[in-house]
Amino acid sequence: MIGLFKRDLALAVRAGGGFGLGLAFFLIVTVLVPFGVGPNTGILSTIAPGILWLGALLACLLSLDRVFQLDWEDGSLDLLATSPLPLENVAAVKALAHWVTTGLPLVVAAPILGVLLNLPGPGYGWLMASLALGTPALSAIGTFGAALTVGLKRGGLLLSLLVLPLYVPTLIFGALVVTRGAAGLDATTPLALLAGITLATIATLPFAAAAALRVNLR
Amino acid sequence: MSFWEYANPRKFMATSAMLLPWVATLAALCLITGLIWGFFFTPDDFRQGSTVKIIYLHVPAALMAINAWLMMLVTSLIWVIRRHHVSALAAKAAAPVGMVFTLIALFTGAVWGQPMWGTWWEWDPRLTSFLILFLFYLGYMALWEAIENPDSAADLTSVLCLVGSVFAIISRYALVFWNQGLHQGATLSLDAEQNISDVFWYPLLVCIAGFVLLFVALVLYRTQTEIRVRRLKALIAQERMA
Numbered sequence: 001m002i003g004l005f006k007r008d009l010a011l012a013v014r015a016g017g018g019f020g021l022g023l024a025f026f027l028i029v030t031v032l033v034p035f036g037v038g039p040n041t042g043i044l045s046t047i048a049p050g051i052l053w054l055g056a057l058l059a060c061l062l063s064l065d066r067v068f069q070l071d072w073e074d075g076s077l078d079l080l081a082t083s084p085l086p087l088e089n090v091a092a093v094k095a096l097a098h099w100v101t102t103g104l105p106l107v108v109a110a111p112i113l114g115v116l117l118n119l120p121g122p123g124y125g126w127l128m129a130s131l132a133l134g135t136p137a138l139s140a141i142g143t144f145g146a147a148l149t150v151g152l153k154r155g156g157l158l159l160s161l162l163v164l165p166l167y168v169p170t171l172i173f174g175a176l177v178v179t180r181g182a183a184g185l186d187a188t189t190p191l192a193l194l195a196g197i198t199l200a201t202i203a204t205l206p207f208a209a210a211a212a213l214r215v216n217l218r
Numbered sequence: 219m220s221f222w223e224y225a226n227p228r229k230f231m232a233t234s235a236m237l238l239p240w241v242a243t244l245a246a247l248c249l250i251t252g253l254i255w256g257f258f259f260t261p262d263d264f265r266q267g268s269t270v271k272i273i274y275l276h277v278p279a280a281l282m283a284i285n286a287w288l289m290m291l292v293t294s295l296i297w298v299i300r301r302h303h304v305s306a307l308a309a310k311a312a313a314p315v316g317m318v319f320t321l322i323a324l325f326t327g328a329v330w331g332q333p334m335w336g337t338w339w340e341w342d343p344r345l346t347s348f349l350i351l352f353l354f355y356l357g358y359m360a361l362w363e364a365i366e367n368p369d370s371a372a373d374l375t376s377v378l379c380l381v382g383s384v385f386a387i388i389s390r391y392a393l394v395f396w397n398q399g400l401h402q403g404a405t406l407s408l409d410a411e412q413n414i415s416d417v418f419w420y421p422l423l424v425c426i427a428g429f430v431l432l433f434v435a436l437v438l439y440r441t442q443t444e445i446r447v448r449r450l451k452a453l454i455a456q457e458r459m460a
Contacts, residue, residue: 149364158364162361162378165385165389168385172396212373
């Protein structure tokens with residue numbers, strides 16, 4: 001498991017792995033928003049929580065089709081399926097690697113982008129907390145979607161159609177945490193619900209992803 | 219005599235061919251009676267005027283939009299557990315019907331909301347969850363279309379349907395948390411003495427029955443079509459082999 005995790009990390013970080021692409025996308029989305037809605041700082045600070053969460057979500061989505069696609073093409077997924085490691089663990093490790101390469105950088109970069117969008121002072125802690133707790137759910141759900149569409153020629157667009165509706169609860173609670181936090185209110189209730197969603201998806205979706213992978217490898 | 223003998227496509231085809239004209243005729247009768255009764259022979263509401271009459275389309279369509287997904291969930295489970303092909307095809311057949319019912323509910327709701335709430339659309343939990351349900355239907359149908367191997371398609375869409383059901387329920391409650399609603403709460407329940415005034419209630423019941431029968435008829439018909447398509451493909455494949 002650890003070997004697989006290291007291998008996935010190495011593949012993502014080295015040239016052509018697409019590491020940082022999600023981060024750059026996140027940056028560009030955030031920079032483009034003021035061009036769309038105008039440089040009014042009042043408006044920007046009200047919509048900042050939503051924009052930051054939406055940007056993080058889209059950045060996660062962008063790198064999802066790489067989770068299984070390359071391994072499927074060169075046959076290493078078949079090797080993983082025949083190895084003694086259960087496919088459920090493979091799916092969980094893939095989700096973890098995806099989170100470390102996309103989710104974690106987003107958590108670190110989000111406060112800087114929050115400054116650009118004039119996010120109110122008390123919001124920063126809540127922003128990092130909600131992204132840290134919420135992005136693992138995005139990775140777990142996304143890995144399931146990637147497993148569903150791995151065998152398809154043009155799965156990318158379909159993947160977003162399948163995965164985005166599943167992101168709704170995470171997005172709602174995540175953005176709500178930051179909105180309430182930025183307004184100076186207590187945001188522990190949505191944060192707890194967000195953590196609940198994350199834990200539930202981590203616990204259950206690797207099984208669904210493994211089931212989908214087995215069908216696709218048949 | 220067991221329920222499972224309908225897993226045999228031949229048996230299913232025979233029984234559904236026998237049932238279909240009856241169900242379809244009954245559905246047409248119920249819908250014609252219910253809608254004409256509801257539209258022309260019920261009084262206008264005290265405050266809402268004649269716009270209240272849209273409930274004869276809105277309520278049954280919304281009801282069946284959710285129940286269609288529920289039926290797909292059950293048939294998907296049957297496919298996953300017992301691997302009866304008819305069951306998977308019934309789920310496939312029900313999806314577009316459910317999607318259209320969702321659209322009808324959304325559209326009639328918008329038409330009613332414009333004069334009543336003063337807006338075509340409101341980000342209310344109920345409205346939004348129906349929009350999300352619509353997206354789920356779209357994704358489900360797109361996945362069926364995208365996969366060539368019919369067995370893999372049935373498997374993967376079943377998994378999607380199971381996961382999607384859970385997320386649909388979570389989304390529903392997350393949305394309540396997210397925004398206070400403008401939509402009224404549930405009016406109809408099975409254990410209430412009287413839900414709404416009888417003059418509205420009886421035509422509504424007839425309309426609901428009509429929509430249920432319409433759904434059953436359409437699903438039977440579309441499942442028959444799917445089975446025929448599957449048979450045709452098998453015949454073509456045989457021709458090629460020979």
